[in-house]
Amino acid sequence: MADTIADTRRLYTKPQNLNDAYGPPSNFLEIDVSNPQTIGVGRGKYTTYEVRLKTNLPIFKLKESSVRRRYSDFEWLRAELERESKVVVPPLPGKALIRQLPFRGGDGIFEDSFIEERRQGLEQFLNKVAGHPLAQNERCLHMFLQDESVDKNYTPSKVRQA
Amino acid sequence: MSFFSFGQSAEIDVVLNDAETRKKAEHKTEDGKKDKYFLFYDGETVSGKVNVTLKNPGKRLEHQGIKIEFVGQIELYYDKGNHHEFVSLVKDLARPGEMTQSQTFDFEFTHVEKPYESYTGQNAEKRMIRRLNDITKELDIVVHTLSTYPELNSSIKMEVGIEDCLHIEFEYNKSKYHLKDVIVGKIYFLLVRIKIKHMEIDIIKRETTGTGPSVYHENDTIAKYEIMDGAPVRGESIPIRLFLAGYDLTPTMRDINKKFSVRYYLNLVLIDEEERRYFKQQEITLWRKGDVVRKSMSHQAAIASQRFEGSAASESALEKAAKEESG
Numbered sequence: 358m359a360d361t362i363a364d365t366r367r368l369y370t371k372p373q374n375l376n377d378a379y380g381p382p383s384n385f386l387e388i389d390v391s392n393p394q395t396i397g398v399g400r401g402k403y404t405t406y407e408v409r410l411k412t413n414l415p416i417f418k419l420k421e422s423s424v425r426r427r428y429s430d431f432e433w434l435r436a437e438l439e440r441e442s443k444v445v446v447p448p449l450p451g452k453a454l455i456r457q458l459p460f461r462g463g464d465g466i467f468e469d470s471f472i473e474e475r476r477q478g479l480e481q482f483l484n485k486v487a488g489h490p491l492a493q494n495e496r497c498l499h500m501f502l503q504d505e506s507v508d509k510n511y512t513p514s515k516v517r518q519a
Numbered sequence: 520m521s522f523f524s525f526g527q528s529a530e531i532d533v534v535l536n537d538a539e540t541r542k543k544a545e546h547k548t549e550d551g552k553k554d555k556y557f558l559f560y561d562g563e564t565v566s567g568k569v570n571v572t573l574k575n576p577g578k579r580l581e582h583q584g585i586k587i588e589f590v591g592q593i594e595l596y597y598d599k600g601n602h603h604e605f606v607s608l609v610k611d612l613a614r615p616g617e618m619t620q621s622q623t624f625d626f627e628f629t630h631v632e633k634p635y636e637s638y639t640g641q642n643a644e645k646r647m648i649r650r651l652n653d654i655t656k657e658l659d660i661v662v663h664t665l666s667t668y669p670e671l672n673s674s675i676k677m678e679v680g681i682e683d684c685l686h687i688e689f690e691y692n693k694s695k696y697h698l699k700d701v702i703v704g705k706i707y708f709l710l711v712r713i714k715i716k717h718m719e720i721d722i723i724k725r726e727t728t729g730t731g732p733s734v735y736h737e738n739d740t741i742a743k744y745e746i747m748d749g750a751p752v753r754g755e756s757i758p759i760r761l762f763l764a765g766y767d768l769t770p771t772m773r774d775i776n777k778k779f780s781v782r783y784y785l786n787l788v789l790i791d792e793e794e795r796r797y798f799k800q801q802e803i804t805l806w807r808k809g810d811v812v813r814k815s816m817s818h819q820a821a822i823a824s825q826r827f828e829g830s831a832a833s834e835s836a837l838e839k840a841a842k843e844e845s846g
Binding site for chain 2 (some may be wrong): 363364365366367368370371374377378383384406414415416423445470483488489490495518
């Protein structure tokens with residue numbers, strides 16, 4: 358009984374279409390959080406950030422969008438995703454309550470270094486979340502990323518292919 | 520292991536007749552140590568000599584009888600008191616009486632059935648031992664079960680994915696692999712809307728013990744093998760070539776004596792840029808191929824292979840062995 362050497366040749370594969378090989382990939386999704394702007398005065402002062410999105414994913418209605426959002430909008434999004442989806446939602450950068458205490462000295466939460474730190478954290482948060490297949494099915498994510506403003510009285514729902 | 524008063528009076532030694540020529544196999548024991556034991560196959564004869572040596576040659580040794588037992592047992596670790604014996608053969612060597620001098624007894628267990636392979640796992644253990652009574656001496660042996668090439672061995676081909684996000688088609692060239700085989704396959708990407716960073720294939724061993732409501736699974740990742748590093752696009756095909764001989768594997772064991780199972784799975788894992796994991800598990804059957812025998816398969820091993828798959832192949836092997844032995 359001769360022992361045969363195993364056949365380790367590759368299985369047959371269809372040659373790849375050159376457009377698929379060299380064309381733009383189907384998973385293009387870029388999100389930037391930038392351009393912090395502090396508006397308002399006194400107690401009503403707050404910072405907004407520009408949230409820019411570029412994509413070719415069909416699930417997003419707009420292939421390019423730009424909206425302005427503040428920290429509390431991000432908090433709202435996180436809470437909605439936790440409640441409505443099965444996604445394990447990553448944490449947001451800190452609330453920095455200590456910085457908001459009076460008589461602390463310095464600019465508190467309007468300090469440039471703090472804003473930059475927060476901006477980075479928010480960008481990381483959105484990139485993690487927006488690429489999640491289950492999060493992409495949530496209306497709240499699309500409203501946050503692409504609608505002019507966040508309507509906190511919206512009706513939660515699931516999104517199919519745009 | 521010896522009982523009280525007799526322990527001091529005599530020493531027992533069990534020696535196999537073919538100890539010089541019989542192959543040994545490495546086997547892991549319960550405490551994780553690897554040791555070598557004589558290797559037997561189903562249907563082979565186990566024969567040898569028992570030497571009872573009196574420590575004080577002048578003194579008489581009274582005994583209740585001397586016998587040798589060939590035992591196959593299953594021990595489940597969570598149920599240590601209970602040994603389930605699936606083979607038990609006893610041969611009397613001497614009637615109760617006296618021994619005045621050291622003696623040697625011959626024994627033979629002819630063409631003894633050894634239905635299951637020796638296995639030591641997380642929760643179960645199967646071994647075959649020979650032991651004598653009164654003073655007890657145990658000799659562990661290892662059993663391997665052999666199979667022949669399965670007649671039916673279809674490839675595994677399946678399309679899986681997450682709707683609108685990721686569609687792949689995976690293919691493995693066989694569903695039954697022997698322990699020194701090679702898994703040849705491919706992963707074909709039909710739709711890639713997520714950012715994949717790399718892809719690996721794992722071999723998972725699942726040991727299942729218990730029956731009915733108290734079933735317990737223990738998973739062990741035996742191997743992790745990266746097959747792709749980087750982002751694939753639609754239409755790309757990633758080859759798989761995984762040599763099984765490099766890993767510590769056993770044959771698939773289904774429902775051994777209704778006590779436990781050992782099954783193997785291939786787990787295909789894709790990891791995206793945010794460390795999210797997407798996976799697909801698929802069971803494969805592993806079997807043990809007989810070693811290459813230069814001249815011919817011995818008659819005894821031919822009897823052994825008759826019990827397993829591909830009986831047509833072993834029928835002709837039996838014929839061939841019979842012809843070669845007589846010719």
